[in-house]
Amino acid sequence: xxxxxxxxxxxxxxxxxxxxxxxxxxxAEWFNGPAAIVSGWIMRGLxxxxxxxxxxxxxxxxxxxxxxxxxxxxVNEGKVAVMVAEANPLLYTYGLPLFxxxxxxxxxxxxxRKLVLGALVLIPFxxxxxxxxxxxxxxxxxxxxxxxxxGFSPWQRESIALGYQLGTLIxxxxxxVVLWLALNRQFIPALVLERALQGxxxxxxxx
Amino acid sequence: xLRFFLIFLVILSGLFAAELTxxxxxxxxxxxxxxxxxxxxxxxxxxxxxxxxxxxxxxxSSGFGVTIEAGCNAVEASIIxxxxxxxxxxxxxxxxxxxxxxxxxVQGVNVLRIISLFYLGQWRMDVxxxxxxxxxxxxxxxxxxxVWLIWIRAMPMQSATPHGA
Numbered sequence: 001x002x003x004x005x006x007x008x009x010x011x012x013x014x015x016x017x018x019x020x021x022x023x024x025x026x027x028a029e030w031f032n033g034p035a036a037i038v039s040g041w042i043m044r045g046l047x048x049x050x051x052x053x054x055x056x057x058x059x060x061x062x063x064x065x066x067x068x069x070x071x072x073x074x075v076n077e078g079k080v081a082v083m084v085a086e087a088n089p090l091l092y093t094y095g096l097p098l099f100x101x102x103x104x105x106x107x108x109x110x111x112x113r114k115l116v117l118g119a120l121v122l123i124p125f126x127x128x129x130x131x132x133x134x135x136x137x138x139x140x141x142x143x144x145x146x147x148x149x150x151g152f153s154p155w156q157r158e159s160i161a162l163g164y165q166l167g168t169l170i171x172x173x174x175x176x177v178v179l180w181l182a183l184n185r186q187f188i189p190a191l192v193l194e195r196a197l198q199g200x201x202x203x204x205x206x207x
Numbered sequence: 208x209l210r211f212f213l214i215f216l217v218i219l220s221g222l223f224a225a226e227l228t229x230x231x232x233x234x235x236x237x238x239x240x241x242x243x244x245x246x247x248x249x250x251x252x253x254x255x256x257x258x259x260x261x262x263x264x265x266x267x268s269s270g271f272g273v274t275i276e277a278g279c280n281a282v283e284a285s286i287i288x289x290x291x292x293x294x295x296x297x298x299x300x301x302x303x304x305x306x307x308x309x310x311x312x313v314q315g316v317n318v319l320r321i322i323s324l325f326y327l328g329q330w331r332m333d334v335x336x337x338x339x340x341x342x343x344x345x346x347x348x349x350x351x352x353x354v355w356l357i358w359i360r361a362m363p364m365q366s367a368t369p370h371g372a
Contacts (some may be wrong), residue, residue: 004360006353010353013353014346017342017346019346025341026371041323094340098348101349166223169223169277169278171285172344173284173348174219174348177348177351182208192360195360196364
């Protein structure tokens with residue numbers, strides 16, 4: 001009976017993952033830049049009425065708005081405070097090193113081309129998480145006084161909450177794995193075939 | 208493959224939406240508290256002072272504690288695994304057995320995650336942050352993928368044809 005090829009795959013993936021994560025974390029500005037830039041375009045494009053600027057530096061994306069934050073009575077009288085939402089893009093982009101580790105562990109052909117393609121395809125999913133994080137802060141966390149200025153209806157706020165949960169809990173991990181499977185379609189048929197051939201080898205030949 | 212992905216996404220969306228409803232949370236919240244107790248039970252032979260209350264694990268002497276929030280209870284990881292098993296063409300018996308064993312495997316690794324983070328947090332917060340937010344999240348998904356692939360490979364021979372997947 002031959003060795004299970006999944007063990008080798010799992011071992012390679014478990015070894016590649018910390019290396020890919022370390023590189024991604026070290027050069028976070030490079031690897032998170034595209035998703036942060038796209039998120040900025042989306043927020044400015046969809047909400048020109050209250051988004052003033054989107055700034056990206058180091059490991060934080062800041063959404064500067066024109067939404068006024070209520071001041072505590074008696075404190076800073078006459079001054080105006082505006083809402084600035086901040087998000088950590090790394091929370092939504094760690095799927096990239098996971099995707100890279102899977103690709104490198106499966107040892108397939110054209111892996112570098114697929115790595116670039118995968119990194120590009122993942123950007124919308126990463127931007128989803130970043131945008132919904134910023135929207136959740138503005139429409140929900142900041143309170144009703146700020147949310148009222150955005151004009152979001154109750155069902156839109158519910159949708160933002162759902163989009164945020166999806167973008168935080170599901171998309172960062174599912175998107176890279178689904179993408180890896182889609183770009184590596186031979187993996188599962190090969191696994192099944194290998195199992196079938198190994199199963200045949202387990203039986204004694206007919207007399 | 209496309210059919211598998213579509214069915215997977217439909218089941219995943221349904222289960223995830225169900226998790227967020229009050230009946231779903233009525234299951235998830237007690238489960239998270241059980242997870243905290245299981246983690247304390249696992250460390251009690253070598254660290255008997257650790258306590259659990261609700262979804263919190265705490266070291267009473269240092270005051271340090273971790274709370275198990277959504278995304279750290281591996282409920283979403285289990286949902287992803289169930290959706291992948293249900294979407295893949297396989298006998299129902301194999302799906303049910305796979306989901307039961309698979310959830311155990313994922314939750315078992317998750318207990319390791321909780322324990323490791325509890326001690327990492329007491330050692331160095333920057334390492335805790337990295338492990339909590341990125342490393343363990345990716346490792347749990349890798350665990351889900353490996354369990355799913357092992358399940359596919361363990362499928363009964365006559366049904367182990369990748370049609371439609």
